[in-house]
Amino acid sequence: EPEVTQTPSHQVTQMGQEVILRCVPISNHLYFYWYRQILGQKVEFLVSFYNNEISEKSEIFDDQFSVERPDGSNFTLKIRSTKLEDSAMYFCASSDPSGGRETQYFGPGTRLLVL
Amino acid sequence: DAKTTQPNSMESNEEEPVHLPCNHSTISGTDYIHWYRQLPSQGPEYVIHGLTSNVNNRMASLAIAEDRKSSTLILHRATLRDAAVYYCILRDRQGGSEKLVFGKGTKLTVNP
Numbered sequence: 001e002p003e004v005t006q007t008p009s010h011q012v013t014q015m016g017q018e019v020i021l022r023c024v025p026i027s028n029h030l031y032f033y034w035y036r037q038i039l040g041q042k043v044e045f046l047v048s049f050y051n052n053e054i055s056e057k058s059e060i061f062d063d064q065f066s067v068e069r070p071d072g073s074n075f076t077l078k079i080r081s082t083k084l085e086d087s088a089m090y091f092c093a094s095s096d097p098s099g100g101r102e103t104q105y106f107g108p109g110t111r112l113l114v115l
Numbered sequence: 116d117a118k119t120t121q122p123n124s125m126e127s128n129e130e131e132p133v134h135l136p137c138n139h140s141t142i143s144g145t146d147y148i149h150w151y152r153q154l155p156s157q158g159p160e161y162v163i164h165g166l167t168s169n170v171n172n173r174m175a176s177l178a179i180a181e182d183r184k185s186s187t188l189i190l191h192r193a194t195l196r197d198a199a200v201y202y203c204i205l206r207d208r209q210g211g212s213e214k215l216v217f218g219k220g221t222k223l224t225v226n227p
Contacts (some may be wrong), residue, residue, distance in 0.1 A: 004158075031213065035159075043159060043202075045214035056213050091158045102147065102206070104215060106158030 002026045004107035006092050012113045013082055021077045021110045023092030032075045033093040033104060034067065036060070043091070049075065082114045119203045124222045127193045135188040135221055137203030142183050145209045150177065150188045151217075152199040159202065159217070162188065198225045 005024045013019050025032050034046040047057040049067050066078045075094075079086055089111050093104040120138040127133040139148065150162040163170055163177045165186075170177040176189040190197055202220040206212075 033213065035215075042219060043153070043215075043217040045216065048213035050213075058214070093158075102149070102164055103161045104159075106160065109158050 004092055004094055004105050006090075006107040006110050008110060009108070010111045010113075012115065015084055015114055016081050019079050019082055019112065021079075021090050021092075021112070023075045023077070023107055024073050025075055025092065025094030026096070026105055027073070029094035029096050029105070031055075031095040031104075032067075032069070033095075034077045035091045035093065035106075036088040037091065037109075038085075038088045046077075079112075082112075084114050087112055087114045119205060119218055121201070121203055121218065121221045123219065124224065126224045126226060127190075128226050129195060130192050133190040133193045133197070133223065133225075135190075135201050135203075135223065136185065137187070138185045139203070139205055140184045142205060143207065145207050146205040147208055148177065148179060148183075148186050149204045149206055149215070150175070151202045151204060151215070152197075153202070153220070154196075154199045159215075162201070164206075193223075193225045195225050195227060198223055 007022045032049040035043050036046055037043045045058050047061045047067055048055045064080045068076050089109040091109045092107045095104045147164050147166050149164040151159045152162050153159045163172055163175050165177045165179055178187045200220040200222050202217050204215055
């Protein structure tokens, strides 16, 4: 069964450094998402992406964040200057337009630790 | 986003049915009821969704009250692998918003 993959599984970085989290969505999907989950808290929506542009973003997704689909398979989340509070699990998801976008398929996540 | 209310936790024994309730008294006519679950240290996973009629799939059944103000996710025979946090989420099909709004969900413990 097709699945969303994410790399790396774990990332440790120093405060102020840039990080890029990578995702490979399911191949025929056209809607892409990033969510995050701070340890012990709810899963929070960050951004959705369709047709090479952001379709929706949350208040969390400020100027320090950006997303890109650099080629036909990857979808990336960049944090320009990481803060301690960016430490969280980051989940990528994708959905299939032919399915009415009802179901989002999530990857296993990248655990980001900012020191 | 319309609010849902779920118990914080529930317990079940292996191979017994589990009924996970969700209240959504302010649901609108265009809201779909979605259930996702999150196994320990994994990303959320779609379980099932419905609008008005009860729904069945290979994972679970969804029973929707006639007034749509509540629903119940039914796991017919719980296994240890079903231990997870279960989220009941409303999605407005006509609203145009893509995001899933997760609450705290119900943490299901399955006892062997």
